[in-house]
Amino acid sequence: MDSAEDRLLEWLARRAGASAAAPELQIGIGDDAAVLALAGRWVATTDAVVEGVDFVRPGASWRDVGYKAMAVNLSDVAAMGCRPRFALDVLALGPGASEEDAREIVLGIEEAAAPFGVVLAGGDISASPGPTMVVVVLLGEDVCGRTLTRSGASSGDEIWATGAFGGSILSRHLRPAPRVDFALALNRRAPVTAAIDVSDGLAKDLSRLAAASRVGARIEEALVPVHPDALALAARTGKTPLEHALGDGEDFELLFVVRPGFEELVVQIGRETSTPVRRIGLATDTAGTGAGLSIVCMDGNVEPLSPAGYSHDWTRSR
Amino acid sequence: MDSAEDRLLEWLARRAGASAAAPELQIGIGDDAAVLALAGRWVATTDAVVEGVDFVRPGASWRDVGYKAMAVNLSDVAAMGCRPRFALDVLALGPGASEEDAREIVLGIEEAAAPFGVVLAGGDISASPGPTMVVVVLLGEDVCGRTLTRSGASSGDEIWATGAFGGSILSRHLRPAPRVDFALALNRRAPVTAAIDVSDGLAKDLSRLAAASRVGARIEEALVPVHPDALALAARTGKTPLEHALGDGEDFELLFVVRPGFEELVVQIGRETSTPVRRIGLATDTAGTGAGLSIVCMDGNVEPLSPAGYSHDWTRSR
Numbered sequence: 001m002d003s004a005e006d007r008l009l010e011w012l013a014r015r016a017g018a019s020a021a022a023p024e025l026q027i028g029i030g031d032d033a034a035v036l037a038l039a040g041r042w043v044a045t046t047d048a049v050v051e052g053v054d055f056v057r058p059g060a061s062w063r064d065v066g067y068k069a070m071a072v073n074l075s076d077v078a079a080m081g082c083r084p085r086f087a088l089d090v091l092a093l094g095p096g097a098s099e100e101d102a103r104e105i106v107l108g109i110e111e112a113a114a115p116f117g118v119v120l121a122g123g124d125i126s127a128s129p130g131p132t133m134v135v136v137v138l139l140g141e142d143v144c145g146r147t148l149t150r151s152g153a154s155s156g157d158e159i160w161a162t163g164a165f166g167g168s169i170l171s172r173h174l175r176p177a178p179r180v181d182f183a184l185a186l187n188r189r190a191p192v193t194a195a196i197d198v199s200d201g202l203a204k205d206l207s208r209l210a211a212a213s214r215v216g217a218r219i220e221e222a223l224v225p226v227h228p229d230a231l232a233l234a235a236r237t238g239k240t241p242l243e244h245a246l247g248d249g250e251d252f253e254l255l256f257v258v259r260p261g262f263e264e265l266v267v268q269i270g271r272e273t274s275t276p277v278r279r280i281g282l283a284t285d286t287a288g289t290g291a292g293l294s295i296v297c298m299d300g301n302v303e304p305l306s307p308a309g310y311s312h313d314w315t316r317s318r
Numbered sequence: 319m320d321s322a323e324d325r326l327l328e329w330l331a332r333r334a335g336a337s338a339a340a341p342e343l344q345i346g347i348g349d350d351a352a353v354l355a356l357a358g359r360w361v362a363t364t365d366a367v368v369e370g371v372d373f374v375r376p377g378a379s380w381r382d383v384g385y386k387a388m389a390v391n392l393s394d395v396a397a398m399g400c401r402p403r404f405a406l407d408v409l410a411l412g413p414g415a416s417e418e419d420a421r422e423i424v425l426g427i428e429e430a431a432a433p434f435g436v437v438l439a440g441g442d443i444s445a446s447p448g449p450t451m452v453v454v455v456l457l458g459e460d461v462c463g464r465t466l467t468r469s470g471a472s473s474g475d476e477i478w479a480t481g482a483f484g485g486s487i488l489s490r491h492l493r494p495a496p497r498v499d500f501a502l503a504l505n506r507r508a509p510v511t512a513a514i515d516v517s518d519g520l521a522k523d524l525s526r527l528a529a530a531s532r533v534g535a536r537i538e539e540a541l542v543p544v545h546p547d548a549l550a551l552a553a554r555t556g557k558t559p560l561e562h563a564l565g566d567g568e569d570f571e572l573l574f575v576v577r578p579g580f581e582e583l584v585v586q587i588g589r590e591t592s593t594p595v596r597r598i599g600l601a602t603d604t605a606g607t608g609a610g611l612s613i614v615c616m617d618g619n620v621e622p623l624s625p626a627g628y629s630h631d632w633t634r635s636r
Contacts, residue, residue, distance in 0.1 A: 026359070030530070031467050032397040032515050033363035033458065038356040041344070045351035045440060046406045046455055052447035079350040088364045090453050122363060129370035130448025135408050137364055137455045140351065149349050197350050212348070 004099045005125050012106065012120070022085065022119045034121035036086060041142035045076040051094060051131035055174060062101045064174040066108025069134040072199065074112065074178035075252040079197035081148035081187030082140035084116050084180060089123040090135040097132045105134055116180050144187040150212035153194035153257040155285035159217060160266060162275050163253040165202050166230025166245035176252035182275040183254060190265050195256040201249040207293055207307035209255060210283070216292030219281030219305070227251075247309020257283055322417045323443050330424065330438070340403065340437045352439035354404065359460035363394040369412060369449035373492060380419045382492040384426025387452040390517065392430065392496035393570040397515035399466035399505030400458035402434050402498060407441040408453040415450045423452055434498050462505040468530035471512035471575040473603035477535060478584060480593050481571035483520050484548025484563035494570035500593040501572060508583050513574040519567040525611055525625035527573060528601070534610030537599030537623070545569075565627020575601055 009029070016029045027035035049055060049069045060068075070087065077084040089109055093102055102125070113120065118138070153159075162179050186192055196209045202224070210217045221242060230244035237244070258266055263279060270277035286292040293305040331348045339346075345353035367373060367387045378386075388405065395402040407427055411420055420443070431438065436456070471477075480497050504510055514527045520542070528535045539560060548562035555562070576584055581597060588595035604610040611623040 027465070027467060031469070032394040032513075033361035033400075033456075035398070035460075035465050035467075036360050036362060038358070038360050040357075041353060041355050043351035043353050044404070044406060044455075044457070046408055046453070047442045048408045048410055048444045048451075048453070050410050050444055050446050053445050076350040080353070082351075086362070088362060088455065090364055090366045092366055092368050092451055094448075124365045124453075126366045126368055127371050128368050128449060128451070130412075131446060133366075133410055133446070133451055135364070135366070135442075135453045137362075137406065138351075139362070142353075147345070147353050149345060149353075151349070195350075 008099060008102055008125055011103065016120060025086065025119055025121055028121050034088065036121070041147065043077060043080045043082045043140040043142065043147060045073055046135060046137040047072045047076065048133055048135045050133045057096065060174050062097065062104035063108035063111065065134055066105035067112045068174050069136045070109045070112035071176045071178050072252060073136045073138040074116065074180055075176060075197045077138050077140035078178055078180045078183035079148065079195045079254055080140060081144055081146065081183050081192070081195065083143045083184060084118045084138050084140045086121045086139040087113060087118050088121060088137040090126070092126045092128040092133040094128045094130055094132040109136065144184065146187065148187055148192055148195040150194055150196050150209045153209065153213035153215050153283045155215050155283055156260055157193050157257045157283040158260050158279050159219060159281040159283060160256050160258060160277055160279050161202070161225060161253055162277050163251065164225035164227035164276065165251050165253065166227045166241060166248045167233035168229060168248060168250040170229045170233060172229060173250035178252070179254045179275055182269060182273040185269045185273055186256065186266070189269060190262050191259040193257045193259060195254055198251045198253045198255050199249060201247045201309055202251070202255065203246040203293065203305055203309045204249070204307045205255055209257070210293060213283065216284035216286040217281060218284050218294045218296060220296045221298050223278060223280045225276070225278050243309055326417060326420055326443055329421065334438060343404065343437055343439055346439050352406065354439070359465065361395060361398045361400045361458040361460065361465060363391055364453060364455040365390045365394065366451055366453045368451045375414065378492050380415070380422035381426035381429065383452055384423035385430045386492050387454045388427045388430035389494045389496050390570060391454045391456040392434065392498055393494060393515045395456050395458035396496055396498045396501035397466065397513045397572055398458060399462055399464065399501050399510070399513065401461045401502060402436045402456050402458045404439045404457040405431060405436050406439060406455040408444070410444045410446040410451040412446045412448055412450040427454065462502065464505065466505055466510055466513040468512055468514050468527045471527065471531035471533050471601045473533050473601055474578055475511050475575045475601040476578050476597050477537060477573070477575050477599040477601060478595055478597050479543060479571055479573050480595050481569065482543035482545035482594065483569050483571065484545045484559060484566045485551035486547060486566060486568040488547045488551060490547060491568035496570070497572045497593055500587060500591040503587045503591055504574065504584070507587060508580055509577040511575045511577060513572055516569045516571045516573050517567060519565045519627055520569070520573065521564040521611065521623055521627045522567070522625045523573055527575070528611060531601065534602035534604040535599060536602050536612045536614060538614045539616050541596060541598045543594070543596050561627055
């Protein structure tokens with residue numbers, strides 16, 4: 001695929017040359033590496049989307065594939081409370097992906113990146129004998145003077161989430177809305193103590209945040225934002241919408257923890273950034289074990305919450 | 319592969335915690351992104367190695383695979399004249415790669431990184447339904463006060479190469495020796511005007527450097543360092559060793575250009591860093607066209623050199 005690779009690289013370099021430059025980027029696409037003049041605190045993250053795992057064809061368009069590859073990384077940078085700035089991308093193109101398809105993937109990457117001014121600074125193009133795979137690497141800048149982590153929550157802090165959960169496989173997993181603007185405003189103005197991107201399921205990522213912060217977590221069934229897709233999927237699977245909301249994953253929403261008493265501010269930041277937000281529970285004391293996820297059910301009973309999600313049939317699920 | 323993924327992440331975090339820390343790394347493996355306090359000029363690069371393209375099993379051990387994924391990126395950072403510092407890695411593990419195999423890949427990555435003190439700061443683990451794929455992202459620091467590029471060579475500058483070329487497929491493509499120490503010493507002490515990592519073949523990458531610098535290039539057949547592997551392979555293929563040296567690729571050596579009159583210095587830097595180096599030709603004037611690669615044959619004739627490599631049968635090869 002050598003000449004196709006060369007043509008793609010030239011196309012990429014032309015596009016990069018035509019787009020708005022960032023002052024830090026001294027050399028972009030076209031040399032052995034991008035050159036960046038950096039100062040301050042930066043975050044670096046990378047995530048892959050793999051054909052047959054993170055997308056299937058033809059259900060997903062190639063533009064969707066590129067969009068998703070960028071969006072899942074934007075979500076990670078948002079969870080750190082940082083501004084996404086520079087990206088590298090790796091396209092490993094399977095036999096089913098033509099040169100035109102590769103361009104579509106790049107256009108999808110750009111589509112997701114554009115609202116946040118992210119600059120594509122370099123990357124790699126390769127052949128794959130099987131599935132197509134797209135890796136995006138994202139550098140984010142700490143523009144708030146602090147980064148958010150999973151590990152700062154204390155007992156008594158309030159647990160919040162953006163958006164709604166469950167059933168993303170029905171299609172929105174390809175087109176998540178990265179919560180960058182919300183996360184930046186939140187990091188600037190609210191006493192956030194912890195945050196995580198929900199990619200593996202609300203319960204699972206809540207358990208990761210709780211473990212990192214060495215707290216427990218008690219969420220309320222009545223407050224969990226269940227996505228309409230979770231209801232639609234539940235009608236097919238026999239699971240409950242709540243089970244889908246807690247266990248499905250690929251929501252790419254933010255789960256975050258704020259000191260108590262700032263409900264009005266958080267809701268206002270959500271309104272200002274057109275981001276649905278809801279308080280869903282409370283960080284609890286577990287004397288440093290990091291275990292102890294629970295859910296207050298509709299009937300008032302408190303039941304343990306497994307990181308794998310939630311099922312009323314505990315004998316079966318554990 | 320959820321619990322295997324969690325176990326791998328824990329293993330990685332433990333290893334990272336136990337290894338020497340870098341002062342810039344504020345948060346490493348275990349959050350949504352790595353956090354780095356950076357100052358000055360940095361380079362960022364990424365390269366993938368894909369099963370069935372960049373390695374085949376069982377010919378390559380899993381440790382080889384990890385080693386190669388890191389080494390090819392080290393070579394890119396070396397070509398920029400920078401010191402490799404921080405890496406992220408993406409493992410997309412096919413059905414043929416077990417949890418133990420994934421650990422072997424990471425050990426290979428570490429093996430290649432260790433001599434240069436590169437710190438693994440984060441990454442992603444994913445499943446692949448087909449080939450295993452390893453992507454390494456590398457951040458390098460400009461510790462010399464300037465980065466090398468492909469584009470600074472002038473007519474009259476001398477073209478040099480490290481190592482020897484051709485036949486790398488016979489096995490050494492899995493275990494290249496990244497020329498980091500040599501590149502740093504060269505960048506510090508010699509008037510290097512351009513450099514490129516030779517991954518796609520000496521002639522091909524020479525053509526890229528020449529095009530970026532808007533010069534021609536004339537190399538001498540008698541000076542091209544032909545690897546013994548090129549001779550071994552030529553005995554099987556019917557091509558000449560020179561054809562293999564010019565066209566094969568995956569050498570991961572440095573091709574670089576130095577102002578004339580510094581032969582002794584460059585050779586000395588090679589000696590000090592145990593790096594074979596040889597002057598192979600001259601940058602020539604092409605009045606800005608960037609075309610014009612040629613080779614001085616053993617018999618004194620000058621023939622055009624195709625970026626695809628070299629063949630005496632020009633009617634066939636073009």
